[in-house]
Amino acid sequence: MSDIKPVEDWTTDFDVLDERYVQQPFEIWNELRTACPVAVTDRRGRTWLPTTYADITAIAHDTSTFSSVDVSVIAAVPEEGDEDKLPYGMPPISADPPLHSWTRRLLLPWFSHNKVDSYEEMTRALCRALIDAVIDGGRADAACDYAQQIPVRVIATILGVPEEMSDTFTGWVRDSLEFADDPERRKRGNYGIGYYLWDQMQVRRDKPGDDLLSCLLHTEVDGAPIEPTIVLGMAMLTLIAGIDTTWSAIGSALWHLATHDDDRKRLVAEPELMSTAVEELLRAYAPVTMARVVTEDVTFQGCPMREGDKVLLNFPAANRDPKAFDYADEVVLDRAANRHVAFGLGIHRCAGSNLARMELRVAIEEWLARIPSFHLEEGRPVLWAGGQVRGPRQLPVVLR
Ligand code: HEM
Numbered sequence: 082m083s084d085i086k087p088v089e090d091w092t093t094d095f096d097v098l099d100e101r102y103v104q105q106p107f108e109i110w111n112e113l114r115t116a117c118p119v120a121v122t123d124r125r126g127r128t129w130l131p132t133t134y135a136d137i138t139a140i141a142h143d144t145s146t147f148s149s150v151d152v153s154v155i156a157a158v159p160e161e162g163d164e165d166k167l168p169y170g171m172p173p174i175s176a177d178p179p180l181h182s183w184t185r186r187l188l189l190p191w192f193s194h195n196k197v198d199s200y201e202e203m204t205r206a207l208c209r210a211l212i213d214a215v216i217d218g219g220r221a222d223a224a225c226d227y228a229q230q231i232p233v234r235v236i237a238t239i240l241g242v243p244e245e246m247s248d249t250f251t252g253w254v255r256d257s258l259e260f261a262d263d264p265e266r267r268k269r270g271n272y273g274i275g276y277y278l279w280d281q282m283q284v285r286r287d288k289p290g291d292d293l294l295s296c297l298l299h300t301e302v303d304g305a306p307i308e309p310t311i312v313l314g315m316a317m318l319t320l321i322a323g324i325d326t327t328w329s330a331i332g333s334a335l336w337h338l339a340t341h342d343d344d345r346k347r348l349v350a351e352p353e354l355m356s357t358a359v360e361e362l363l364r365a366y367a368p369v370t371m372a373r374v375v376t377e378d379v380t381f382q383g384c385p386m387r388e389g390d391k392v393l394l395n396f397p398a399a400n401r402d403p404k405a406f407d408y409a410d411e412v413v414l415d416r417a418a419n420r421h422v423a424f425g426l427g428i429h430r431c432a433g434s435n436l437a438r439m440e441l442r443v444a445i446e447e448w449l450a451r452i453p454s455f456h457l458e459e460g461r462p463v464l465w466a467g468g469q470v471r472g473p474r475q476l477p478v479v480l481r
Pocket of ligand 1: 149152173174175185188192236318319320322323324326327330367368369371372394396422423424425426428429430431432433434436437438
């Protein structure tokens, strides 16, 4: 990231990959909320960055002016050899209605409360095994040894792909999202996931199992099977959407508890606060920013947005807007009213939020049950990733 030109004026030349933004975006959003209606940049194409709850929710609801045809925060550089690009992207996230509506409807049952309950015991056992592996050593990287390991294994089970592929999937998903400004890595990630799942589709076409991939392959919509590139896009989305995101949320929650003794002790002493605490940690450390493409020239909050510009749906900043939340920059574990938008809102609201919430709750519960006291390890840095998904990628802690 060292080759990124430092930002001097955040209102007219912001960069979400700037080190300050990745480390501590909160102050920048507070400055921007008073300095300008919507920040803008020409780095990687013209892009707008709203920071208020009201603006972000208004843009998310206006799906005709702000399209989901390209939701990547870091625009991909068009390249030769991109002819393998999926014609419909990864629906439903990259689709507007009507494609959005029926693809979303097919995914939702896989993440219903009942289904998610059925994954809880396995998630708990997984968390316990991960803790067993580090607890005697007295220290751990809570990001790599723990947070990162959980969502990928749960998703692999849902998709019906072998758990042994977990590390490979994690690498691909990071290449695709976290290193999106490196065209080589982004391509390696997307192609890795795409070709792997394509091969799995061929296997399941003749020998279906009871997994999501098999089900999509054998479902008919309007009397015809779903086009294979759409099945592939949906499966890729399921893999990509649930891994970096949830892992980042678990990692940020553990970072908070490692650095805020009072909150950690309170949550250990009052486990009944867990549900409001999970929502509050999601609000304060919302990991996901999405993008929209402007479909026609429009003036928004006095800003001249042109067709083709990008607008970032800055859900994390909306969650820290003092006009929407009292003490917005503080974590209040028993916050009662909490209409946060960490999972987005409107037609694209996260389809996997039940699963994400369960994984986050179980990961914190199991950790605190065995490791009620822990803190950052002195002399070893915490490394954060940012851009589309923000969270700690190295989180060295001492377990005391
Ligand atoms: C803490 C973890 C997670 C966060 C913060 C999160 C956040 C989000 C957000 C903000 C959106 C809205 C996208 C937009 O408006 O363009 C979204 C969509 C989506 N998420 Fe999640 N997500 C998480 C975990 C998951 C998991 C575990 C899954 C399961 C595979 C998942 C599947 C999806 C899908 C399929 C969509 C697309 C929905 C649509 O376009 O209709 N997410 N997520």
